[in-house]
Amino acid sequence: MSSLSHSSLLSRRQWLASSVAVPGLLALTACASKAGVSAQAAPASSLVVGGLFAGSRSDKGFMEAGWRGLEKAREELGVQTRFLDGMAPRKELLLPALNQLAEQGAQLVIAHGGQNNQAAVEAAARNPRTQFVVTQGTVQGANLSSYDVLQEESAYLAGVLAALTTKTGVVGHMSGIRVPPGLKGRAAYAAGVRDTDPKVKLLTNFSGDQDDNALSHRIAKAQMAAGADVIFTMLNSGRNGVTQACREAGTRQIGNVIDWTAVDSQVFVASAWADVGIGAFLAVKDMQQRGAPGPGIHKIGLSDPAAVRLTMGKDVAASVRERVAKTSAAIVAGSLKVPENYAGAEFTA
Template identity: 60%
Template structure:
């Protein structure tokens, strides 16, 4: 390393150290992450864990995590208490943790808490939210433009706030592009059940859907297999699924891991603010964007870029609430 680079690195390290609060300076920064699911699910949980691990490597803090917790308030609260006992910063990944985090944060006033995708706040609690609804709106525009049957689908698992917002935004995007397109929407109650997701995907195909937006975790595999067999195109989420499997015509990318990384970075640098919700959207394309497959026409790509620019400029307000009839699948 050159003398200049060493000097700059030393200055950066000094700036971070100087900005630590007295409480942080007295003890090493220990960060505990809670994942109500598997960190290898190929989706939301894995993205969050990747962001947390990146923070540990880049920022020199100690990282621990608990995963595989069922998304039940009492179980989540118990896991958060265990992490709060020996960590200075606790991050609960996903809006399903909101109620538990609000309760446990009040019990541990000297510990800093963060919920990703939650929107809850408190004296020692903030939320970091990646606006996946913005890329979901673009996914709706894409679905409306590539459908040949005039019927598209949406499927997810647990009805948590981010998922509901994403569903609302997707349906709004479809209507924005073509109000005559029918949308079938279903929350199965499980993000990780492949047999269940395959069943719903087949039912949507039977009902005429030829493009389906899936907001799933480990249960995505069942949907992929069913849709490939039925000739249905899928729009993924979180990561760029178009680079993984040709069944995907697009992917509403929303790197939730950036929320965890930024939360740790803000805490370490002294920039963390309790009681606020920090939002990251399409204006940060490395966090939120829509990937499209190579066979998507250029005219559609141009339209998507124009719609994204309007969202960033505030000319399009992305809805986050929807009321309507859901698509049900017989047992």
């Protein structure tokens, strides 16, 4: 049995007990001192799928959405699932975790998030008999593919709404680590703001941490002090710090991934819905039906409103809703291309 950290090492006795209790149970260990580890049982003859979540599965954001996609596959498609979670998104932790999932029996390994791109390329090369998928990824190969939910399309719509609803003429954007989905989401939001009203000023920040609430609270307060009255957040657990700051100041927030307007209608004016967990589910479904996911990079956008759309609070004006709907239709039709790069100024707090 291999180990990625002695902090959560399963003893041989524990491994044997697990094997007797649940046939086919994998002995998985954590990748970092705070990493979580678990396995879900299913018939030994079913497809075994491993999942890697570099963060908290209960962040009410990106990681939780990916976890729910894997759970949906287990429940609806009858596959056996294994997962590792809780580690920091660093290659030296991600690569051994991916290798472990493959070496301990997963026929399909799903790495949730574009931060896994580089590690997945190396893991796929090392484990040619295992299929690898990166959700929100940009990589592909003989046994490697990506499922990319185009959250940047709903982020563009968030920019449209922000420009139309700001009263100060200043809007904010906050994210954590600079991974491709986050960078593309920021570029799209910025373009939506600019294309809707070029006079609106954008304050944009990547703090370096998706989950630090004290940090996100401080940055949100700094953006508000600079005039922002609408802030678009692409954070995980760290969103709570922004929400607290918004509640204190009466500032509105635009969420992402799930419908935050249903969670807190007082703070959230809209949410750039993007079911990033659907990639995990579709990868498992394709593996079952075709023997392999992929090949290539699968893109899912506003043309599938169950996966990508902008949800809006009840207090959003009809004229704003109409503008958002027209913009969404233009993106789906291909007459409006959502930019993927941002070259503007960065906000520092």
